[in-house]
Amino acid sequence: MTATAAKNRIAMLSPVAWRTPPRQYGAWETVASNITEGLVARGWDVTLFATGDSQTTARLHSVVDKGYEEDASIDPKVAEYLHISEAFERAAEFDLIHSHYDFMALTYSRLVTTPMVTTIHGFSSSQIIPVYQKYRDSNFVSISESDRSPGLNYLGTVYNGIDLSLYPLQPTAGDALVFLGRIHPDKGVHLAIEVAQKSGLPLLIAGIIQDKTYFREQVEPHIGRDQIQYLGAVDNAGKNELFARAKALLHLNTIPERFGLVLAEANAAGVPVVAMDLGSCREVIKDGRTGFLVNNVDEAVACLHRLSKIDRTECRRNVEQRFSVDTMVEGYERVYRKIFQQQADQNS
Amino acid sequence: MTATAAKNRIAMLSPVAWRTPPRQYGAWETVASNITEGLVARGWDVTLFATGDSQTTARLHSVVDKGYEEDASIDPKVAEYLHISEAFERAAEFDLIHSHYDFMALTYSRLVTTPMVTTIHGFSSSQIIPVYQKYRDSNFVSISESDRSPGLNYLGTVYNGIDLSLYPLQPTAGDALVFLGRIHPDKGVHLAIEVAQKSGLPLLIAGIIQDKTYFREQVEPHIGRDQIQYLGAVDNAGKNELFARAKALLHLNTIPERFGLVLAEANAAGVPVVAMDLGSCREVIKDGRTGFLVNNVDEAVACLHRLSKIDRTECRRNVEQRFSVDTMVEGYERVYRKIFQQQADQNS
Numbered sequence: 001m002t003a004t005a006a007k008n009r010i011a012m013l014s015p016v017a018w019r020t021p022p023r024q025y026g027a028w029e030t031v032a033s034n035i036t037e038g039l040v041a042r043g044w045d046v047t048l049f050a051t052g053d054s055q056t057t058a059r060l061h062s063v064v065d066k067g068y069e070e071d072a073s074i075d076p077k078v079a080e081y082l083h084i085s086e087a088f089e090r091a092a093e094f095d096l097i098h099s100h101y102d103f104m105a106l107t108y109s110r111l112v113t114t115p116m117v118t119t120i121h122g123f124s125s126s127q128i129i130p131v132y133q134k135y136r137d138s139n140f141v142s143i144s145e146s147d148r149s150p151g152l153n154y155l156g157t158v159y160n161g162i163d164l165s166l167y168p169l170q171p172t173a174g175d176a177l178v179f180l181g182r183i184h185p186d187k188g189v190h191l192a193i194e195v196a197q198k199s200g201l202p203l204l205i206a207g208i209i210q211d212k213t214y215f216r217e218q219v220e221p222h223i224g225r226d227q228i229q230y231l232g233a234v235d236n237a238g239k240n241e242l243f244a245r246a247k248a249l250l251h252l253n254t255i256p257e258r259f260g261l262v263l264a265e266a267n268a269a270g271v272p273v274v275a276m277d278l279g280s281c282r283e284v285i286k287d288g289r290t291g292f293l294v295n296n297v298d299e300a301v302a303c304l305h306r307l308s309k310i311d312r313t314e315c316r317r318n319v320e321q322r323f324s325v326d327t328m329v330e331g332y333e334r335v336y337r338k339i340f341q342q343q344a345d346q347n348s
Numbered sequence: 349m350t351a352t353a354a355k356n357r358i359a360m361l362s363p364v365a366w367r368t369p370p371r372q373y374g375a376w377e378t379v380a381s382n383i384t385e386g387l388v389a390r391g392w393d394v395t396l397f398a399t400g401d402s403q404t405t406a407r408l409h410s411v412v413d414k415g416y417e418e419d420a421s422i423d424p425k426v427a428e429y430l431h432i433s434e435a436f437e438r439a440a441e442f443d444l445i446h447s448h449y450d451f452m453a454l455t456y457s458r459l460v461t462t463p464m465v466t467t468i469h470g471f472s473s474s475q476i477i478p479v480y481q482k483y484r485d486s487n488f489v490s491i492s493e494s495d496r497s498p499g500l501n502y503l504g505t506v507y508n509g510i511d512l513s514l515y516p517l518q519p520t521a522g523d524a525l526v527f528l529g530r531i532h533p534d535k536g537v538h539l540a541i542e543v544a545q546k547s548g549l550p551l552l553i554a555g556i557i558q559d560k561t562y563f564r565e566q567v568e569p570h571i572g573r574d575q576i577q578y579l580g581a582v583d584n585a586g587k588n589e590l591f592a593r594a595k596a597l598l599h600l601n602t603i604p605e606r607f608g609l610v611l612a613e614a615n616a617a618g619v620p621v622v623a624m625d626l627g628s629c630r631e632v633i634k635d636g637r638t639g640f641l642v643n644n645v646d647e648a649v650a651c652l653h654r655l656s657k658i659d660r661t662e663c664r665r666n667v668e669q670r671f672s673v674d675t676m677v678e679g680y681e682r683v684y685r686k687i688f689q690q691q692a693d694q695n696s
Binding site: 073074075077078081082084085088089103104107108110111112125127128130131134 | 421422423425426429430432433436437451452455456458459460473475476478479482
């Protein structure tokens with residue numbers, strides 16, 4: 001085996017909360033899937049560690065049949081320990097482990113000689129930071145410039161990429177405002193409702209209910225009034241139906257966005273995005289070109305009359321250039337090459 | 349370093365739910381502490397991996413300051429991953445890792461060459477069995493003959509040992525029945541209450557409330573009536589006060605007991621035990637000699653008039669012989685020697 005070929009063996013460690021790719025919600029699994037499929041298309045030898053029902057053109061290796069969020073009989077703790085350790089027990093079969101598994105996988109990384117790179121999809125709480133600090137000399141990729149923790153060995157930022165074929169351009173604008181995402185205060189569903197009420201425009205809400213109390217108290221009372229509808233969780237076809245009806249996507253996040261896949265998805269379909277200027281939103285949305293960055297509800301309402309000035313084809317073109325699977329995979333290839341080069345330098 | 353000395357370096361991996369030894373409740377940490385202190389007394393070089401506030405004559409290594417059950421600011425998942433992996437990252441410094449850390453530690457065991465033995469303190473649910481099955485060729489110790497899962501490589505049963513100096517013989521019987529343990533349906537507090545009510549004897553209940561609903565519905569309504577008292581959780585001094593007031597310990601477990609440390613503690617103090625004949629109880633209690641094994645409440649009530657026939661010094665002597673720290677440590681020394689011998693055989 002030549003040195004080059006030997007550098008091709010990638011273990012892709014996806015989460016096992018959901019299938020890879022997920023049926024509906026599951027952002028980390030979506031990204032892991034997109035990277036995997038993109039790498040395979042570009043000739044890499046990839047083994048995907050994911051749930052047994054996952055779908056991939058890579059080699060699939062699984063010890064957990066289904067996502068623990070999709071099968072109540074699975075103990076998440078058992079599933080995670082079995083799944084993560086399995087990849088490390090097979091580390092010698094790979095030249096690189098690419099982990100999407102949060103802080104847990106780091107705790108196995110020093111027990112193998114195969115290098116690892118972790119895409120940090122988000123810091124779920126401040127309590128996990130000490131783990132990242134302990135393993136700060138490992139290799140990390142951030143998904144936006146804004147979502148970084150100081151002191152970690154970042155090799156770069158690689159923006160998430162989406163499969164543009166899943167989100168065809170909707171040539172003309174619809175009549176409704178659209179909220180698409182987890183029903184959770186972080187995502188500002190209540191702010192989207194305020195914007196709809198103040199602007200008098202209909203609002204279509206879709207997404208899994210992650211915070212039941214929030215839904216019951218701040219979302220549900222408005223449903224069925226003021227042309228506000230809740231459509232439940234939607235699959236890909238459902239998303240495209242929403243984009244076809246969308247005048248704009250409202251994404252009024254209340255905490256810094258880590259990346260915001262849905263912003264890119266909406267833009268891919270030609271839908272302008274009105275996003276809170278917090279976290280990564282200004283990295284994804286070009287203010288005044290592919291949507292508007294706002295700081296509060298009133299600014300969001302005020303920008304709605306300028307939506308017609310957004311060029312829908314420019315929205316899509318921006319995604320094609322910056323947030324396509326190809327662009328993302330090229331980003332990861334650069335990261336992988338850095339790691340392989342460092343290894344070669346150390347061994348020479 | 350001679351081969352013999354090299355065999356002396358033991359990493360003792362205690363849980364980090366509580367301090368080692370625990371202040372009050374914490375059976376696994378208690379046993380890990382007793383083994384550690386016993387091994388050190390017998391000349392072994394032991395490093396105890398436990399919370400930072402732990403107390404030991406061994407070398408203490410900690411990455412988690414306090415037990416996650418004692419400090420709400422600690423994320424149990426973070427603490428466990430950091431703590432367990434730390435021991436394995438230092439595996440090369442040891443000749444043996446002795447794990448008290450349930451199934452999680454097994455998932456690191458194949459990534460190091462240092463052998464590991466796991467004391468299985470109990471199977472918390474059927475969902476963890478697949479992990480034990482995957483690692484069934486590792487080394488296991490059961491804490492009773494009854495608490496075994498088929499197919500695992502058991503090197504032996506080592507009964508838990510207690511520090512008898514902590515439980516001085518109470519020479520004369522008290523007047524009350526005593527329940528000591530977690531307030532949980534598994535431990536049959538409600539059955540102890542029934543026995544007290546049917547026999548007309550006072551009942552002293554002590555222990556942490558693990559199942560709040562159970563406490564509220566099946567225990568609390570009886571407190572303050574029929575001479576039934578709840579004393580909360582008790583420390584060692586509190587236990588001895590209870591033993592001084594005890595006519596008998598009632599331990600009417602509703603599921604198979606795994607070992608039953610409290611049975612040995614009561615017997616050490618000279619207190620006879622009335623125990624349900626389920627699981628390991630018949631391995632700890634000699635029926636008619638150190639207490640009585642029963643199958644239901646009526647049998648428990650019926651045996652109370654025979655308590656005076658139990659020789660309290662025989663109760664203590666039985667614990668001295670079979671459930672002392674020395675006896676336990678000798679048991680583990682035999683297990684360790686088996687492992688070292690197997691290693692030597694493989695290397696020769």
